[in-house]
Amino acid sequence: MTTFALVGAGTGLGLATARRFGVAGHAVALIARNPERLEEMTAELARDEIQACGFPADVLDIESLTTALHAAETTLGPIEILQYSPVPRADFMKPVLDTSADDLDAPLSFSVKGPVTAVHAVLPGMRELGRGTLLFVNGSSAVRPNPNVAGTSIAFAAESAYASMLHDALTAENIHVAQLIVPGAIRPDSAHSSPDVLAQRLFDIHQQRDGFRHYAEPLPD
Template sequence: MTTFALIGAGPGLGLAAARRFGAAGHTVALIARDAEKLDGLTATLARDDVQARGYTADVLDIESLTSALYAAAADLGTVEILQYSPVPRADFMKPVLDTSADDLDAPLSFSVKGPVTAVNAVLPGMRELGRGTLLFVNGSSAVRPNPRVAGTSVAFAAESAYARMLHDALVPENIHVAQLIIPGAIRPDAEHSSPDVLAERLLDIHQLRDGFRHYAEPLPD
């Protein structure tokens, strides 16, 4: 059995994705900063007969993130699918004219160093398997810069570039890299952007392997 590793586990999309990939036959590694929250999520998944385990790590802390992913693979099985979808901090979202160079340090670590660290931790296992999927989940500022949220606009664009380069470089190795853009808020009542619908979409991206960038719904004009 292989593992679905979710970085940025939470009660919305994270829980829905864990449930869906677990139902598809994968063990689930939940990675987040809050150990108590992880305990609650794993208990919820256990009631759905999903084998899951939580690992505490901060994406801004390279050592903790690497250790969590290594431990997950050792405990649960090789990571075949990695989803990188932590929620950005509110202080990443300053207007562009109020953003200093120092204000970009944390967003870039969050959206570039974090993904690079995670990929480097799981890629050897995927290569041994001969297959794998790397899923990056971003908001619309990844493709349409928003001057009201400069930090995430700059950092998500950099994450997108990294993911696109990975996509092109790893195709020959049967490792699929894809990005899902979610333009609006994730809401239980949203037709295209509810947690359950998005989780199904992520599983489809993993299984169909049909291109790099996908949209939960069209970008508003």
């Protein structure tokens, strides 16, 4: 059994994706800051007979994120799939003219240093397996800068560039890197962007391994 590791585990998309990969036979490593929420999610997955375990970590803390991913691999088995999809903080989303250089420290740590740390933690295990999938989930500002959320727009663009370079660099090693852009809000009643629909989409991307960038639905005009 290999492991699906979810960085940014939450009760919406995160739980749905964890369930989808768990039902497919993967152990599930849930990584987030809140230990109580991780316990609740683990218990919910256990009711579906999914082996899951929570590992508290903060993506802004490189050491804690690395430790969590290594602990997940030791506890559950080799990480075959990594999904990086933590939700940005509200204070990352100032208008561009109100955004100072210091305001970019946390968003860039969140969306660049966090992914780089996570990838470096799991890549040796994927190479040993001879396969792997790295999934990045972003909002529309990753591909269409929004001056009302400057910090996230800048940081997501940098994350997109990093993920795109990884896609090109790792293809020959049978490690697929993909990005899913979710243009609007994730809502249970959405035909294209509900948690369950997006979870299936991410599972399909993992299985089909066809291209780097995918869209949950077309970007609005």
